Amino acid sequence: MRFLIVMTLTMVASLSGAQTPAQAQTAAAVPRGNAENGKKIYAAYGCYQCHNYAANGGGAGPRLAPRPIPFPAFSRYLREPKDQMPPYTAKMVTDQEVADIYSFLMSVPAAPAASSIPILNN
Numbered sequence: 001m002r003f004l005i006v007m008t009l010t011m012v013a014s015l016s017g018a019q020t021p022a023q024a025q026t027a028a029a030v031p032r033g034n035a036e037n038g039k040k041i042y043a044a045y046g047c048y049q050c051h052n053y054a055a056n057g058g059g060a061g062p063r064l065a066p067r068p069i070p071f072p073a074f075s076r077y078l079r080e081p082k083d084q085m086p087p088y089t090a091k092m093v094t095d096q097e098v099a100d101i102y103s104f105l106m107s108v109p110a111a112p113a114a115s116s117i118p119i120l121n122n
């Protein structure tokens, strides 16, 4: 009987462990965005002027992609930048548009590894 209870508890624990609260939160924290529209408004709202069209950093702003910072930090920074970047209020860039820009940044592919470029390995 005792064995059975232990087995049951172990099974329940492993089932509920399938998705930890942290993972669920991460998925919920990244809203669904439209990368194509994000790319358009990234250009239209002038992000490229400081962060470059490829979002890999420019003269004034740092690299935003590939692998952008987590979404909560991203949207917070847009609303309340801490240093030289101008703020983008919800009137200028809606929450949906922030999600679209983020989707665009997520879609930027990582650069190939140097070891995969033949001329760099001569």
Ligand code: HEC
Residues within 6 Å of the ligand: 042, 045, 046, 047, 048, 049, 050, 051, 060, 061, 062, 063, 064, 069, 074, 077, 078, 081, 082, 083, 084, 085, 086, 088, 093, 101
């Ligand atoms: C006038 C130049 C300028 C424009 C336009 C601009 N940024 Fe920035 N951005 C910066 C600078 C400079 C920083 C570095 C921190 C600072 O000085 O505020 C920054 C930082 C950021 C960061 C934080 C990066 C990190 O790693 O912490 C994000 C996210 C960001 N910008 C997104 C955007 C988006 C999206 C747009 C367009 C809606 C935009 N920026 C438009 C200049 C700009």
